[in-house]
Amino acid sequence: RHADANVLDRVARMMGFGVVRGSTFRGGSTALRELAHRARNESLTITPDGPRGPRRRLAVGCVFLASTLNIPIVAMGFGYDRPWRLGTWDKFAIPRPGSRSRAVVSRPIYIPPKLDRDGLEMHRVGVEQILNYLSNDAEKWAIAGGRRSGDSFAQPEVSRVAKWSTSLEGTQGISLIEELDRLKIEPSMQQEPSKATG
Numbered sequence: 001r002h003a004d005a006n007v008l009d010r011v012a013r014m015m016g017f018g019v020v021r022g023s024t025f026r027g028g029s030t031a032l033r034e035l036a037h038r039a040r041n042e043s044l045t046i047t048p049d050g051p052r053g054p055r056r057r058l059a060v061g062c063v064f065l066a067s068t069l070n071i072p073i074v075a076m077g078f079g080y081d082r083p084w085r086l087g088t089w090d091k092f093a094i095p096r097p098g099s100r101s102r103a104v105v106s107r108p109i110y111i112p113p114k115l116d117r118d119g120l121e122m123h124r125v126g127v128e129q130i131l132n133y134l135s136n137d138a139e140k141w142a143i144a145g146g147r148r149s150g151d152s153f154a155q156p157e158v159s160r161v162a163k164w165s166t167s168l169e170g171t172q173g174i175s176l177i178e179e180l181d182r183l184k185i186e187p188s189m190q191q192e193p194s195k196a197t198g
Contacts (some may be wrong), residue, residue: 006173007092007094008047009021010051010055012045016040016095017045018042019116020034020035020038020168026066031061032061032064032065035065035066036065037054037067039065039069039071044065044071046061046062046065048062048128049133052123054089055089055090055091056128056131056135057129058091058124058125058126058127058128059124060120060121060124060145060197062127063111063115063120063123063124063127064120066110066111067111067112067113067115067123068113068119068150070110070113071108072108072109072110072111072173073109073111073127073135074105074106074108074109075105075106075109075127075130075131076103076104076105076106076131076134077104077105077131077132077133077135077137077138077139078093078101078102078103078135078138079101079102079103079137079138079139079140079141079142079143079144080093080096080099080100080101080102080133080139081095081096081099081101081142081143081145082096082099082102082143082163083095083099084096100142100145101142101188102138102139102141102142103138104134104137104138104141105134105183106130106134106179106183107173107174109130109174109175109176109179110133110173110174110175111175111176119181122174125175125188126176126177126180126187126188127176129180129185129188130176130180130183131186133183133185156186164165
């Protein structure tokens, strides 16, 4: 519910997305309940860091939702060529008109059910590592330009109905450790992130 979220809110609504607002400090539990309700019929998109930082630190809410609802996390990193940066704690990026942007996406990552607090934290750290890796990769790619194997172009389109969501049907999901390994990221977790209770 912070100021940067107002910008995201307006853009998301223009593109046809529904919006649920909440943060660690204001309305977070209400937002989680609403997201759990919507996840039955809709794909969810979550901006991952909390309202006060630090920058690029993942809040635990998306990991909790994924574990509780048995839905995968698809991490996305975005990069822009010479974006405008707001003077906020998160250095919020706004792409310049006509500039190059890139998005890099993970495979669907499944989080084990019934995780305890330690298990949630281990998975939060792992997903955060993947998000930061993808964000850095997208930023480097946007600056360098060029094409990569398997890339595709998204044509800008503003519509009353969001056409951005895709089905995960037929897409092979993997565990957090498998995705860290695929991206060659050294896990910073203390133990194998699969701890579950009862």
